[in-house]
Amino acid sequence: MTEIASSYPPASIANPHPPVSAGRVFVALLSRDLRVARRELPFFLIRTIMQPLLFVVVFGYLLPKMGFTQQGYQAALLPGILALSLMLSSAQSVTLPMVTEFGWTKEIEDRLLAPISIDLVAIEKIVNAMIQGIIAALVVLPLARLVMGPVAGFTFSHVPDLLLVVILSAAAASAFGLLLGVLISPQQIGFMFSLIITPMIFFGCAYYPWRGLDVVPWLKYAVLINPLVYISEGLRASLTPSMPHMPFLAIVTALIVLTAGFTWAALVRFRIRALG
Amino acid sequence: MSETVALEGLDLVVNEGEFFGLIGPNGAGKTTTIGMLTTRVIPTGGVAHVAGADVVRQSVTVRQRIGVVPQRPNPDRSLDAWENLIYHAAYFGVSRKEAARRAMVLMERLEIADKARMKVDQLSGGQQQRLMIARALIHEPTILFLDEPTVGLDPNARNSLWEILRDLHRQGRTIVMTTHYMPEADELSDRIALIDRGRLLALDTPENLKKQTSDGSLETFFIARSGRRSDT
Secondary structure (H helix, E strand, O other): OEEEOOOOOOOOOOOOOOOOOHHHHHHHHHHHHHHHHHHOHHHHHHHHHHHHHHHHHHHHHHHHHHOOOOOOHHHHHHHHHHHHHHHHHHHHHHHHHHHHHHOOOOOOHHHHOOOOOHHHHHHHHHHHHHHHHHHHHHHHHHHHHHHHOOOOOOOOOOHHHHHHHHHHHHHHHHHHHHHHHHHOOHHHHHHHHHHHHHHHHHOOOOOOOHHHHHHOHHHHHHHHHOHHHHHHHHHHHHHOOOOOOOOHHHHHHHHHHHHHHHHHHHHHHHHHHHOO | OOOOOOOOOOOEEEOOOOEEEEEOOOOOOHHHHHHHHOOOOOOOOOOEEEOOEEOOOOHHHHHHHEEEEOOOOOOOOOOEHHHHHHHHHHHOOOOHHHHHHHHHHHHHHOOOHHHOOOEHHHOOHHHHHHHHHHHHHOOOOOEEEEEOOOOOOOHHHHHHHHHHHHHHHHOOOEEEEEEOOHHHHHHHOOEEEEEEOOEEEEEEOHHHHHHOOOOOOHHHHHHHHHOOOOOO
């Protein structure tokens, strides 16, 4: 159809640069996102800490002190709060920027013009969100532990399990966040929080263990579509293993399947948005 | 379901080192053409090569060799003006030190050096457009695509941009520019393609196109061939 300057390079200007490696471009994209995150650190910390901290104060400190919760609730709550922080921070780190940048400003354009495949631009967004989600969990854990005081059954004796769960959870949440970010328009953000995020939080087994839903069997199985369930249960399995939790293998399998599914769907949609 | 065909049978070759003007009324397919050539729109049919590389199968190679100035400024609003240039250069493998040197030269040339540390939202439309030009040039592309680059610029800024484009052309860069401002196409282009409704209506030097009209005006030629004024 169309051809431009087919004999390349033109003799009259300097030889073009050698091809830059995808890895180098990927690192440059990541360093841009981390630069923006560093600049917004105070907002990031407030966004990350406020909700879990308030919840811990009320449900992990005040209610137990008043005698309204049973012994052991704190052990179920602490991993759930961490799961919530990890999930929300990962997802928010990618969803809102994607909605804005693909929205009317089209400011993602300069990254889409970078000499790297469009898929890797999307994967970089997931990696950046994973880093931010893991940092959020690392900030919230000591704070929550400090407010709650000693938590029965809390242990760091399952570090390899914990690392695996944290990385897989961050990946699943970040891929989910990217999928939301490329699916919804700026006008639908309110809708997203009301109809997707809020039900996910309340039915994500963050505030109660999944086994506790034995009392409502249909709900116990309905919540299995919610990725937060596996993050909460995974952190319970690795931080408070003596408490009831899903089988570890089932948790890991579910997180891998969800990460793969969300990533695939997000990449398909990202390509459509990018190559409109 | 009906399908809109943005481009149909558009067959043209732009020579290396050429300043190529693409003119046509709104909806003619100019931006779609630029979108395809810059790998940002996937054509449903046909082939296009830029600097010897296929825009679909070798899109990464094409992106390595081109610079793009969009119709509407789309700077990275999370970064300041300076960072917009430094990070864009980094995406193309330019070292930080070299990127800083080039950014300084470009910003001074484009008269936005005093805005370097400003958030891009604080820049005027014209300043943002100049930042887009600096961004398109910082990785020293061989081919420069400009989509209506002077829309919204005042006459001084427009003249200043024309000077810069002439310089880039003199350096041997291939430049493809869309515009519906006829004096701009006339002033800068070696050759001009007139397209409308996705079809090529005419392709020649500005002088030859003007010769085809009674008053020697590109505007008259445009109206006669497209049936519309250039500002519609």
